[in-house]
Every structure is written in structure tokens, then in C-alpha cells.
Amino acid sequence: MTDLTKLLQCKMPLAAWIIDVEHSSVPWCNDAAEQLLVDSLGEIHSGRRIISDTLKERLSLCLGAVEEGKTLAFNWPFISKNGTRYNCTGSVISLGDERKGLSVEARPVVLPSAPQHDQDAGLLRQFKTLSFVIFDMDCVCVESSDAFKTHFGDIRHVRDLFAVSGAANSFISRISKQENLSQEIMLSALDGVRWHRIEVSKNALTNKIYLLAHDIQEERDHEVALYRLNNYDSLTNLPNRNLLYQQLESALINARKRQREFGILYLDLDGFKVINDNFGHRVGDELIQRVAERIKASIPSGACLYRLGGDEFVVVLENTHAIEELENIATSIMQNASNTYPVAKMEMMITASIGIASYPSHADDVDNLLKNADAAMYRAKSTGHNLYFVYENKMADNINAHLTLGGGLRKAIDEEEFVLHYQPKIRLPDEAVVGAEALIRWLHPELGMISPDQFIPLAEESGLILPLGEWVIRRACRQLQAWREAGYPPIKLSVNLSSRQFMQADLVDMVQRILQETGVDSEYLELELTESMLMADAQQSIEKLHGFRKLGLTLSIDDFGTGYSSLAYLKKFPIQTLKIDRSFIHDLGLDSDNDAIVKATVAMANSLNLKVIAEGVESRAQVDVLNSYKCQEVQGYLFSKPLCSHEFALYMDTHGFSNLSASIEADYV
Structure with missing residues (x-):
């Protein structure tokens, strides 16, 4: 009965x-030791002696x-409360401060063989506090310990231990072919299906199957949690x-082996830092959760979404x-960004800049693939919002230039290296x-004239847009x-x-202060905002x-038609002017859809007593169409x-200047 003896010893x-x-004293013990030393627990926890002076001297x-x-060269005996004898063995360990201690294990002393009934009864006594059960060769339960009954209930057959019949069949098949079995398996306990570690021994002499089960669900839960x-x-x-790199490394191996392709989209939210700074991290966290849910719903089932941190x-x-x-995935993500996010009792809007890179077209390893997708994302962010770009070789150079400009931006603001240029606005x-x-333009001392699409994203990301924006208002x-x-x-x-x-808390006070400093009457200052900006939190x-x-x-409202405001809110916003985006003007007279949009926008604005300005006018045909729609003002090349x-000033002198109030618009682009 060698295998059963091992089982009992374990x-x-x-x-x-x-x-x-x-x-x-005993500074630590496991659950099994606490049960074995139940009479000594008070002494253990209080640090009192639990070994005799003789044993202490011998161990010392x-x-x-x-x-x-x-391991020590001798064992010492221990008798449990139920009379079971154990031999304790100790191995030397360090307790720190150059002190040594003992790591002790207790193994039961196996008594000489007894008649079968007495032997089974002895086993049940020894396993009284553990889940131990005896089956006959047909897997019918013969007898079980009290702990087993408390944990599993009334088990009549080994099948009752399994929630799935297939698992039961597999277990019965395995135990019929082998004498011993040790594994971690899910069993059906009274409080649900839980992970257990089982040791099974089949004895041909007694025609019995002995099973010892230990609930390890908490251990598994801990492993899963970690x-x-x-x-x-x-x-x-x-x-x-961590999992992103694991998948990418696996995808790279598979792609090389099977000569396949795979790709990534690198997403960064537009203006998320502004929301965090102005509404707090709780609102920012909730927005991140809503964004993650929507992105996940926007991508195909075969794609995987990861969060790298932040936005x-x-x-x-x-x-x-x-x-x-x-590209289709990127388009789907951008289209789904058109709806607002209900966050903290507000209707917020946020978009993402997306960079795309593919193996092997854009990189032949994981790190470069991520780096190049990141570079493409920066290109999208510097161009505008809610855009995607596929990686191109020149984008890596743009990233270096991006970082170079970022280092000099604060100095440029302090030393006023910026100027404002003016494009005439024409009345119809x-x-x-x-x-x-x-x-606005940046006159860089080394790089020359820099356009705003290169440095405005830097200013937004770094927070320098606030002093730069204040400079624009004051200079204008x-x-x-x-x-x-x-x-x-x-x-x-x-x-x-x-x-x-716009989200700056003291913006109104700042504008009022500049008006007082410069002596400009407030009726001659106009503030221009985008639809997306207004709809980020419409009520505020x-x-x-x-x-x-x-x-x-x-x-x-600038770039009207490209955002996502509703007519209901348009009525509530106290605005006086709509500016039609140049994207609708470009094919005016050639695209019936654009014609209809522009005509409807002008008619709606006129009915609401709003002035309409069309930007990006480059042909006489566009002027004729806008004139026929009764658009009030235009501007363009x-x-x-x-x-x-x-x-x-010379242009005004040459072309004449209206005696009516005019408008000069300070912009960032």
C-alpha cells in the first residue's frame, strides 16, 4: 500500500x-499547521514557548x-489533539540579523497495517479536518470525513463532484487506467464550483479509491488578481x-513564419489634458472609460484594443x-466620435488623432512599428483633430523637428517671436x-517663418497655449x-x-483686463469659437x-458645419456670426451637396438674424454663387x-475701406 502511505504522509x-x-516562538505557520497546532495557537500568537527546554537546547x-x-539529522515527535503521531523535520533558514531558524514540516507516522475496516476508520480519523473520501471501484462513495461532508455535502458517486459530465468521464477514465492521480481541477462544492488540488490513490488489495481534496480557489483568485x-x-x-508587447511579439513570429501582415493603430485623444486640468481627474477618468467602451465597439471582433496609459x-x-x-477601422472610430459622451451629468465631446503602421511595410520589428505608428499619430495631431495618417518615412524627421520646436516655444513666447498677418475680408x-x-506666425531666429500647424499642437500639449492665447488677444x-x-x-x-x-477659469476676467489695458471698447472685440469646443460641455x-x-x-462660431452642434443648442448660444468652413466652399458650384449645405446654412442664419462669412474663396464662380445665396461676407486668396x-494698411488705402464697422479676426491658423 505504498501509494496510500505516501498520500497519508503528504x-x-x-x-x-x-x-x-x-x-x-513561531513567527509563521500555514493553515494546515494552525489546525494541527490548534491547542498551541494562543501561545503561538503571543510569542510564548511551544518547544521544551530540552528540545530548544538540542536545536540550538x-x-x-x-x-x-x-536538513537536521534527526526528527522529533509531535502528537496532535486527536492522537495522531507526527515526525517533525527541520531545515535551517536565515531569520536576518545573522540569526538562524528552522523551517519545519510535520509528517504523520504510518502505523503497521490493520484490518481493512479498522484501517479505513483510522484514515478518516487522521483526515478528520481535511476533505477525505473513500470510493469503491465503481466510484460509489463508501465513507467520507466530516470536513468533506461540510464542504461537498452528501456525495453518492464521484460524478457528484463534477459540474460537467465530460470532466467526470475524463476523471473516471484516468483513474481506471492508473493507480495514482495528482492534479488541480474544478469540483462542485456546496458554495459553488471551485478549484481544488486532489490526490487520488487506488488500492487493488482493498478495492478502494482514496481521494484527498484541498480547496485552492483563494490561491487561484490571488494568482488571477496578480x-x-x-x-x-x-x-x-x-x-x-505588457499584453500588447506579448501579442505583437507573437504576431511578429507568426507573420514571419507564414509571410503574413499585421498592423496597429496608435490613438491619442485630442485635448484630453484640457479636460483633466479644468474638470478634474474624476471626470477625466470617467471620460476615458466611456471612450474605451466606444472604441471597443467600433473595431472588428478580430481586433484587440489596449490602453497604454493616460489618453x-x-x-x-x-x-x-x-x-x-x-484605415477602415480608423474611419469607424472617427465616425463614432461624432456623438457626445454623457459624463458627470455633462455632454462632452472628444476626438482622437490616429497613426497607422503595418508590418512589414513600415517596420520589421515591434519597437519600430510602435514608434512609426506614434509618428503618424503626431502628424495627424499637428494637422488637425479627428484625423488619421498612415506612416511615411519623412514623419520620423517631423517628430525630431516637433521636439526641437517644443524646446524653444516658451522662450519664443517670452521674447515675442510671433507676429500677426492679416487677410482682407470682403463684403458682398x-x-x-x-x-x-x-x-499668427512664429518668426524663429534659426528656422525662419513657422506656420501655426507646426507649433499650435505643441502649445496645446504643453499648456503654453494659455500664455500664447493671451498674447494674441493683447497684440490684436x-x-x-x-x-x-x-x-x-x-x-x-x-x-x-x-x-x-476657452476652458480657462479666469478667461472672462483676463479679456476684460486686456480691454482696460489697451483702451479698446468691448463692442469692437469678437470672440470666435468652434462647434466642437462649445459642445464639449454645452451647458457650461x-x-x-x-x-x-x-x-x-x-x-x-468658426468652421461651421464641421462640428456636431445641434440646432437646439445653436438657438441657446448667444452668438451673432457663423463662419462657413472652407471645405464646403472649395467645390461650390461643382458639387450639388455642398451647394445645398451652404444655401441652407445661409438661409438658416438669415432667419436667425446671424451674419454669415464664407472663408477659402478662390474663384469668381464661388463669389457669384455665394452672392446669389445672400452671403454677407467672404475672404480668400x-x-x-x-x-x-x-x-x-496700404491695401485698405488702395482698395477703399468701408465707413461701416469692420472686423479683423485674429486666428491661430
């Missing part, structure tokens, strides 16, 4: 504890002569960077055949000059005052606000816009390119 799990010989002598990791902690994002429950996500798609498959139908749009007001002092009629100045600047936008109106400022302040 008495799974084995009782183990640590003895601090010097202090005659041995500790000095035995090296760490070695795994999730290391490999999943706690906020979104998405797999994190960065990666989508992986294996076994691709063309880059268009990745008489085509008189009534104002201008001002465009000073220019307005200078023109007025030069004898030009009073003109209205329009300043385009960035999304982060309405309150802030009314605050501006109390100051006497004029309000305008058909009339003039952007001019410095001196050249713009």
Missing part, C-alpha cells in the same frame, strides 16, 4: 511552520553546526502595455491583407473691404488701437480661442458665453493673401 497540504529557536546546538538550507494587476488597466479593464490606446489587427483594413455684393482675418487689441489712432474708422476685432483657452459653454455678452463682446499690418 496529508495534503503538509503542515509547515517556522521556529525562532532563540525566542522559542544543531543550528550552529548545520549550514543554511541543510495577473490582472500586472497585465490589465484597472480603469478600463483593457489589456495594458493613449493601441488597436492591433493580425492577418491583414491591405492597409485599407486598418459691393465687394468693399470691411476687415481682415489675422493669422493693440493693433486695433493703432489703426484707430492712424485715422481708420472703428473696427471690430475677432479673436479665435483655443479649446483649452452657454454660461460662459453669456458672461462674455455681459461685457459687450460679439461671439462667432481671390482677393488677397495674408499681409503684415503695414501692407494691410
